[in-house]
Amino acid sequence: MEIHVVKRGESLWRIAQMYNADVNQISLVNQLENPNVLVGGQALVIPELDQEYVVQSGESLWQVANRIGITVEDLVQVNGITDPNLIYVGEMLKLPFFPHNVQPGEYLWSIAQRYGVTINQILQVNNIESPSLIYPGQTLRIPTEAKPIIEVNAYTTQMNESGRQEVLALGRNFTYLSPFMYSYREDGSLTEMQDVQVIEASRANNVLPLLVLTNYSNQTFDSDLGAALLRNTTAQETLITNILSIMREKGYSGLNIDFEYLYPEDRENYNAFLRRVVARLRPEGYSVSTALAPKERADQQGLLYEAHDYSAHGEIVDFVVLMTYEWGWAGGEPWAIAPINKIRDVLDYAVTAIPTNKILMGIPLYGRDWRIPWVQGTIAQTVSPVQAVNRAADYGVDIQYHETYQAPYYRYMDENQQEHEVWFEDARSMQAKYDLIKEYGLRGGSYWVLGNRFPQNWAVLQDNFTIRKL
Structure with missing residues (x-):
């Protein structure tokens, strides 16, 4: 896969020629609504013909495998597919191997070294008994290089049919799915949520619901509600019992706690609550994780930060989600949602x-x-990346890219x-x-x-x- 940045006036046909790629495959993987309309500064994913394949309308996994000349089992294994029937138009599949034409003077060890694989891997994939049994002009299958394994969580707020379909379509990309959200009352009872559809969809893709x-x-994170629970151990035990009941009933695999804007004086109470939750849930096989505000230092001030004790969470729970986004928040001034330099500042402390x-x-x-000009009290409109590119096209403006923030932007x-x-x-x-995930050696990522x-x-x-499946 390559990433191409469109220059004003470039056509999709010309771009495909540059990369020896297929126009239809580029259009499908980027889900271009009008392939004839590209925007200056727009980023495009370019699938590599010999290493990736984008599913076309009406294709089954069997048809894809047959077209490429490999087995369905090979495709299932290399792409982490749970249900071979769950493939979708525009989905990019990795191929388990790609071709190499042997050149005069080439030896198997040099080919293996070039692609970062072993001689034995090449021999096995090609059913060759001896390294000496290759010849110029022969086409060898080279195994695809193994990718780093990470865990991925995704939050969803859509509990309807649309949400179910999205989880079915994207589920092979997730380790966990986190339907958002249950809250509680001061007596330890839980609010209700119609989450059965998305839980069932997650299970179809071997995704663990949290x-x-x-x-x-x-309509807000309530500091007083947090205090009412964290200062009342009786309510905590009632709440944990109710949580366990819902988890057993609906088939949840773990608990993700997202307590925000807690009072600073509840910091130790929150840590004690987490220990109490873990003591009850872990023996029954449930994981416990938390969402943490994006702190850059231990003593960072502010209601969002002070009760979140990074060291304690790192000790107590199974994993944490760092909420490294919302620098450009809806009620604030225009800014990148997740500037890479600010994420790095958080990670430097977190690790x-x-x-x-x-x-x-x-x-x-x-x-x-x-x-703009931005006025205090105004609220920005949330847009999807697809909407953002389409809006730039509609108003005839080029997309810029901020190198410090590593984020695209434009004005119109x-x-x-x-x-x-x-x-x-x-x-x-x-x-x-x-x-960044690779550089810092993190467990993985979490989508909001x-x-x-x-x-x-x-x-x-x-x-x-x-993507790790558990």
């Missing part, structure tokens, strides 16, 4: 307090459109002469985030939030990693 518990009330194999780095799947003037500034994510910005069309991301993810 029950998300929050201190959310009256000193939490084992790297317990950290999932938060990753946004959305962008925002602000009216609407029909009412109101100027706007848009920040979003694309294939380049996601590659930068995946590079499904429901925003971003087809490029899944191809970039698959090009970088193999």
Whole structure:
């Protein structure tokens, strides 16, 4: 897979020629609504013909395998597919091997060294008994290089049929699915959620559903609701019992606790609550994880940060989700949603307090459109990456790329002469985030939030990693 940045005036046909790629495959994997309309500065994913294949309309996995000349089992194994019937138009499949034409003077050891595989791997894939039994002009199958294995969580707020279909379509990219969310009342009872559809969809893709518990009330995270629980051990025991009941009934595999804007004086109470939860849930085989505010130092001030004790969470729970997004928040000034330099600042501190194999780095799947000049009290519109590119096309503006933030952005003037500034994510910005996961040796990533069309991301993810299934 390659990432191409469109120059003004370039056509898809010309771009495909540059990479010896297939126009239809490029259009499908990027889900281009009008392949004849490209935007200057737009990032495109370019599938490599010999190493990747994008599913076309009406194709089954058997048809794809037959077209390529491999087995369905090979495709299932290399792509982590649970159900061979769950493949979708535009989905990019990795191929288990690619061709190499033997040149005069080439030996098997030099070919193996060139592609980073072993001689035995090449012999086995090609059913060759001896390394000496190759000859010029022969086409060898070279095994695809193994990708780093990570875990991936995805939050979803859609509990309807649309949400179910999205989980079915994207589920092979996830280790965990976190339907958002359950809250609680002061007496320890839980709110309700119609989450059965998405839980069933997650199970179809061998994705473990996590029950998300929050201190959310009256359309906001409630500090007082947090205090009421964390200062009352009786209510805590009642709540944990109720959580276990729901998890058993609906088939959840773990608990993800997202308590935000807690009072600083509840820091130790929160740590004690986590220990109590783990003591009850872990013996029954359930995982416990938390979502943490993006702190850059242990003593960072502010209601969002002070009660989140990185070191304690790193010790107590199975893993954490760092909420490394929302710098460009809806009620604030225009900015990248997840500037890479700010994410790095958070990780630099986090890895000193939490084992790297317990950290999932938060990753946004959305962008925002602000009216400018920005006015305090105005709210930006949330847009999907697909909407952001289409909007640039509609208003005839080029997309820029901020090198420090590693994020695309642009400005445009609407029909009412109101100027706007848009920040979003694309294939380049996601590659930068995946590079951070590798650099810091993290457990993986966590998406906020499904429901925003971003087809490029899944191809970039698959090009970088193999997703662990548990």
